[in-house]
Amino acid sequence: MSEQLTLPAETRDRAGKGASRALRRDGRVPCVIYGDKKDAVSVHVEEKALIKALSTGHFMNTVVMIDVGGKTSRTLPKDVQFHPVNSKPIHVDFLRIGAHSTVTVAVPVRFDNEEEAPGLKRGGVLNIVQHEIELICDASEIPDEIHVDLAGYEIGDSIHISNVKLPKGAKPAIDDRDFTVATLVAPSAMKSEEGDNETEAGEVPTIGDEEAEGETAEGGDEA
DSSP, X not given: OOXXXXXXXXXXSOOSHHHHHHHHHTTEEEEEEEETTEEEEEEEEEHHHHHHHHTTSOGGGSOEEEEETTEEEEEEEEEEEEXXXXXXXXXXXXEEOOTTOEEEEEEEEEEEOGGGOHHHHTXXXXXXXOSEEEEEEEGGGOOSOEEEEOTTOOTTOEEEGXXXXXXXXXXXXXXXXXXXXXXXXXXXXXXXXXXXXXXXXXXXXXXXXXXXXXXXXXXXXXX
16 A cells, blocks of 8 residues: 655745746745645645655655645645656646545556466567556555566466456446456567468469469460
């Protein structure tokens, strides 16, 4: 389960691009907290603290407690905007949630037991279709990762969401189809060998061969 994170924040007295630029020059990042049928609140957080939180790799599915002067808001990050040149965060949207709210989050997928997959041992390649899966779950039970067990899979096999053991109480946001998470495919070299073998077995004549045979037959009739 994702750990809870606390970010100290201060309220923003002024809005607008000019005020936001001034905050960024001071090492702060403008943010907005909205949702839960309450008014939106404009705040700013320390850039260094935010970058550290982003570096965990699962910031977007982590419950973040925004502490403004001792008053905290339980939130879930919904959007982070980055500077197009230096890639620093320049704005964050936080959604207020209850302690046990039902939330939809994108959770990274991790593939385990590669050494126990016969298809991979034979040189097959794991083709990942879903690097993240959107889950509907309790806000207090958001997983860091979804684990997919590769044991027993052969070349040509597909791993669907129905084959994946999801965390307790979680369900996929896409529920109208059994979508593919990953497939095990043959490597290019193996495909080429199979194609060559099929051509040799069929011995399909070329157009030039067919024409040569036709000319020989016509010449025989004239004689």
